[in-house]
Structures are given as C-alpha cells and as structure tokens.
Amino acid sequence: MPASPSTARVINDRLALRLLQQRGPLTAGQLKQLTGLSRPTVADLVERLSAAGLITVVGESDQQRRGPNARLYGIAADRAQLAALDVRTDGVTVTVADLLGRELARAGAPIGTDTATGPAVEQAVALVEQAVRRGRAERLHTLTVGAPGLIDPATGELRDSTGLPVWHRRLVTVLQRRLPGTRVVVENETNLAALAEQRDGAARGRDTFVLLWLGGGTGAAVILDGTLRRGASGGAGEIGFLPVPGTPGLPSATDCEGGFHRLASAPAVVDLAAAHGIAGHGPGVPQARGAEGAADLVRRAARLAAGTATAVADGTAPGGLQEQAADTERAARFLDALADRIALGVASVAAVLDPGCVVLGGEIGQAGGDALAARVEQRVARLSPLRTEVRAGVLGGAAVLRGALLTARDSAQEDLVTPPGAVPDSPSGQGR
Structure with a gap:
C-alpha cells in the first residue's frame, strides 16, 4: 500500500534531517541529488523544515551561482536540547x-553501594538537573537513560533484575516527575553501545553484527538486518547467564556467577591477570576490580605482548632486556588465556546467530585492541565452522553515553517532524 501524502512528507523530512546530520550543511540541489526527490518536493520539505525551526540558512555554497539554490541549509542546533544519562551500579554520568x-x-558522580535508595535517586536526579542548568537547556526535549538490566519491550520500563540496586528502577519515575516537559527514554546500556559502535565506531557500515560487552559485567547486543533484536522478554543478549566450561558451577535464574560472567567480567579478568603475574601500577598497589582497573591491566598486557618499544617508553615494562622478555611472555600468556575465555562466548553467539562480525566492546574490549581481537578470532575459527570476524571496539565505556545521545537525537527529530495528530513511528532502539 502506498504511503499517504502526510506519511511521505514525514519520511522525506526525516531523510533530509539525517543527511544534514551526517554530512553537514547542504544546498537544496545537493539534497535533491542525495535523496533522489524531485525539485518541487525538496523545495517543499525545505520550506516545512524551515518553518518548523528545524533547519536554517547557515551560509552560501562556494559555487559561482547565486540565489535560493546557493543557500546552505543546516540543522538548527538550538531548536531543542538533549540529554544522555549513563547509569552504572556505582555511579552516573550525564551529558x-x-x-x-x-x-x-x-x-x-559516584554513588556508593551502601547508599540508601532515596538518597541515591536524589543524588542522580540532582546531577541531571545541575547539568541541564549549566547547559542552559531551556527546551530539553529528550533524555535517554542507559542502564544495565532488562528493559521490558512492551512498556520500555527497567525490570527488576537481581543484583542491581533498587534505585535504578526508582530513578526513571522521579526523572519523569522532575522533568515534566521532557520525554524520558530507557534503554539497555549494551544496546546503546552497539548503536554507537555502528554509527561511529568499529561496526560502521555493518547492518548485522553482535556487540559483546566486556566491562564491569558482560552482555551482548544483537543487530540483525539493521534492526536491534530484544527478544520476547527484552532479554536477548543476556550472555552473562550462558553456561560455559571453566566455572565451578552453573548459573541460575537469580545468579549469573556460574555462567560466562564468571569468566569475562572485570573481577574475573583482574583475577586472571594476577594469576599470570600481571600486576597493577607500583609495588603493593591493590588491583582495582572494576572495569577501568581490568581495562588498564589488559591494555598494558596488549602493549607488552606486542613486543614494541612502547611498553618501555611509557614505563609499563621494567628496564633490562631479560626482565622485559619475561614480562612480554607473561603478558602474551595472559592474553591467550583471556582470549580462550572470550572465544567461548563468541563461538556460542556465532553458532546461534551467525552474525559474521562480533565487536568486543566495553572498557576491556577496547583496551585489548587488535591484539586481543585477533586471538579471539583465531580461537573461534577453531571452534566454529561459521566464519566470524572479531573486531575491537573503539569507543569503550564511552559508547553507552554516545549511544544514548544518538538515540535522544533520533527520538527528538522524529517527534519534531511528525505532524500534530499523527502517530510517530517508535524510534529504533528505544522504549518509552
């Protein structure tokens, strides 16, 4: 069934806005060429978007001709403001x-694990309000919250998940009450990281891939044929519960410690590094067991294992060639052991989904770089007949905040170009 005129206009407007976001200011002629639309159709959409305050003239093209066709149109950046909130078990970050x-x-700001629910929620909400004031965001249209745990695909609400602080679930309700004119969207953190890596990172240009999150915990985001797949209950990608060899027991419905999480989460990586003689900075310094601490160990091991002068130059390898050789060997063994563990998760994903590409995301995936990714790919090739490229994520932990901001922008623009009374499409990758 052909689209109605109003639907066609919305589709054309969104296409034009997407091009302006990706390529920067364009003339009407360039929009015509890139969209394949007729000149009158482009003229109409430029007039609509200008009247709605979504685009504005930002200059003229460097071509010789003058007049309306030479005007450069760009996104009206101040038409609305956006916010992104990355919620972790031990703190929050907002932009x-x-x-x-x-x-x-x-x-x-950090939020201690011993902080009561009420004070924790108030601390997080106050941080958001502070950032909004500092950014002078008088028209905050959309706030996207990236959080660990399950997001109900029907309601878009954060579900009760064992092991997560109670304040996570209360936070969204309070944000909606304290920011009444703002759309608050909740999404799983790993899904947001996958969106960011697809737009700006290691998965750019791919419409089918899996992002394996390796940070404080483990998770996976599944994107097939350009669409984020959540599963019937929103639990697609809960790879931490995957039963794997090498753990003392099996996972349960309430505890993933017996699953893949036990092998590849940050505390597990820190323990594995210690077992291979990879220590933190300085003698006697306790090794941080969070994502950043584990990532630091993996990053320095990857440099040492590469056998480059970088490790010596930046002080991560002690002086003396013999001692350096020993450190390099220990680092290589540690990365090999870590790759053995990660390959179990990647091979399982490949056997079920055959995505062709798996991105090692999160702080640990980024820290391992090509050295870790190549090792994992070699092991998966021995475990599975399905060819699977393994790439290192380039955005690390920052991918969650970046993905949340991209999601907020998409949501705001789709809403702003939808005519009053029309029902907008549900933004890709979002709950409400």
Missing part, C-alpha cells in the same frame, strides 16, 4: 547537548 550533538554540559 547535555544540542541537536547537532555538540556537548553543552557534562557531570558525573
């Missing part, structure tokens, strides 16, 4: 930006 994605303010 406020304009419609072009330019950062207006950023703030972050």
